Amino acid sequence: MPVERATIWVVDDDRAVRFVLATALSEAGHDVAGFDSAEAVLDALRKRQPPQLLFTDVRMPGGSGLALLETLKHKHVDLPVVVMSAFTDVASTAGAFRAGAHEFLSKPFDLDEAVALAERVLSERGVARLAEEPEPVGDADALVGDAPAMRQLFRAIGRLAQAPLSVLVTGETGTGKELVARALHRESPRARAPFVALNTAAIPAELLESELFGHEAGAFTGAAKRHVGRFEQADGGTLFLDEIGDMPLSLQTRLLRVLAEGEFFRVGGRELIRVDVRVVAATHQDLEARVREGGFRADLLHRLNVVRLQLPPLRERREDIPVLAERFMHSAADKFDAPPKRFGKAAMDRLQAHDWPGNVRELENLCWRLSALAPADVITVADLGDVLQPVQADPGGWESALARWARGQLLAGNTDIHATARERFDRVLLDAALEHTGGRRTEAASRLGLGRNTVTRKLGTSRPRR
Numbered sequence: 001m002p003v004e005r006a007t008i009w010v011v012d013d014d015r016a017v018r019f020v021l022a023t024a025l026s027e028a029g030h031d032v033a034g035f036d037s038a039e040a041v042l043d044a045l046r047k048r049q050p051p052q053l054l055f056t057d058v059r060m061p062g063g064s065g066l067a068l069l070e071t072l073k074h075k076h077v078d079l080p081v082v083v084m085s086a087f088t089d090v091a092s093t094a095g096a097f098r099a100g101a102h103e104f105l106s107k108p109f110d111l112d113e114a115v116a117l118a119e120r121v122l123s124e125r126g127v128a129r130l131a132e133e134p135e136p137v138g139d140a141d142a143l144v145g146d147a148p149a150m151r152q153l154f155r156a157i158g159r160l161a162q163a164p165l166s167v168l169v170t171g172e173t174g175t176g177k178e179l180v181a182r183a184l185h186r187e188s189p190r191a192r193a194p195f196v197a198l199n200t201a202a203i204p205a206e207l208l209e210s211e212l213f214g215h216e217a218g219a220f221t222g223a224a225k226r227h228v229g230r231f232e233q234a235d236g237g238t239l240f241l242d243e244i245g246d247m248p249l250s251l252q253t254r255l256l257r258v259l260a261e262g263e264f265f266r267v268g269g270r271e272l273i274r275v276d277v278r279v280v281a282a283t284h285q286d287l288e289a290r291v292r293e294g295g296f297r298a299d300l301l302h303r304l305n306v307v308r309l310q311l312p313p314l315r316e317r318r319e320d321i322p323v324l325a326e327r328f329m330h331s332a333a334d335k336f337d338a339p340p341k342r343f344g345k346a347a348m349d350r351l352q353a354h355d356w357p358g359n360v361r362e363l364e365n366l367c368w369r370l371s372a373l374a375p376a377d378v379i380t381v382a383d384l385g386d387v388l389q390p391v392q393a394d395p396g397g398w399e400s401a402l403a404r405w406a407r408g409q410l411l412a413g414n415t416d417i418h419a420t421a422r423e424r425f426d427r428v429l430l431d432a433a434l435e436h437t438g439g440r441r442t443e444a445a446s447r448l449g450l451g452r453n454t455v456t457r458k459l460g461t462s463r464p465r466r
Contacts, residue, residue: 006053008052008054009044013057013061038056055105057083084106147312168305173358198242245296347380349436
């Protein structure tokens with residue numbers, strides 16, 4: 001297959017070798033960067049995307065090429081590396097391939113041969129990616145968000161995906177905990193192995209042990225044949241245990257042993273089963289509180305909670321609602337084989353004002369219902385009336401906050417409290433109304449039940465002097 005333009009890095013402390021090889025590869029149409037040490041490459045990888053191919057010398061000051069190769073194979077398992085060396089004895093070449101080298105290039109080398117080698121490796125890599133790469137991730141499996149908490153989460157997933165650590169994902173129901181688990185699996189070296197998910201709260205307690213560990217034929221009434229459990233199904237890959245806080249204590253003991261030893265017996269079995277599984281657990285419960293209550297083992301919590309990822313509720317990332325809603329509307333349109341509907345501005349404002357107790361799942365369900373039921377291509381506030389409960393006013397909420405503020409001011413010995421409160425009250429109302437109307441004062445005045453001149457006067461008196 002034709003080789004497309006690729007990014008190639010050349011690592012050699014010999015400036016001349018580095019220059020001529022980089023020049024030849026550049027003239028062949030590739031983007032080439034040169035590095036004089038292993039440390040320089042590792043530093044670049046912390047800041048940039050990895051290349052499609054890397055050439056490295058073996059003997060360099062500081063870290064050797066083979067040490068660099070071993071590091072790359074742990075963190076960038078699919079990156080092909082060509083090792084260059086003037087030492088072509090069996091020990092040197094075997095050591096290179098044992099460390100994970102894709103090819104070995106003997107020095108001195110012919111530049112045309114080096115370029116041809118690069119083309120061959122890139123071509124093989126392209127064929128392998130077409131043949132073996134997992135299916136592209138669909139919208140349903142994509143984490144979306146630009147809120148600060150989500151950007152922090154994405155960075156954490158990127159770092160943790162390569163580490164063989166247990167992860168505990170916490171967050172309210174409907175925030176997308178399984179999507180985090182799938183992302184950790186998808187970006188990890190286990191990506192080509194199975195991802196197996198089990199909601200422990202959805203399985204009756206008497207069947208959960210068999211579901212997790214499997215059973216032998218005749219192990220209990222109704223066990224007509226051997227059943228392979230989720231741990232065996234996930235061997236080599238990732239097992240996602242949702243709602244781990246609901247697991248019975250008796251099973252928590254067995255789970256702890258599997259996490260510690262990587263082995264177990266099927267129910268009714270005598271054969272010791274060994275597995276290599278990364279466990280990602282999730283819960284909406286406060287597991288520390290469950291430990292204090294005696295409902296969850298402290299040692300299991302410590303084993304699961306090597307790293308904890310917290311998903312924010314949707315009400316704390318309202319800026320992500322428009323892009324989430326658009327994605328869900330497009331997914332529904334694809335399913336219905338129809339043009340996607342979109343939200344009008346007022347309807348979107350209404351979505352962003354909602355508290356979403358069901359979080360992202362509630363928003364997704366709403367979008368699917370509207371895609372099926374809304375009569376026009378543009379969804380209005382009226383369309384939301386039947387499917388989205390109106391925001392409930394809670395005057396006691398702000399009144400209680402105001403009372404707390406007033407008591408604090410009085411205790412502090414402050415005076416003129418009434419005037420200060422009135423000024424701040426006016427400023428909050430005016431800012432909210434102007435934001436809602438896009439800065440149109442006449443409309444804001446009408447919505448507040450005030451005259452335009454009154455709004456103008458209050459704007460003049462409620463703004464802090466500069």
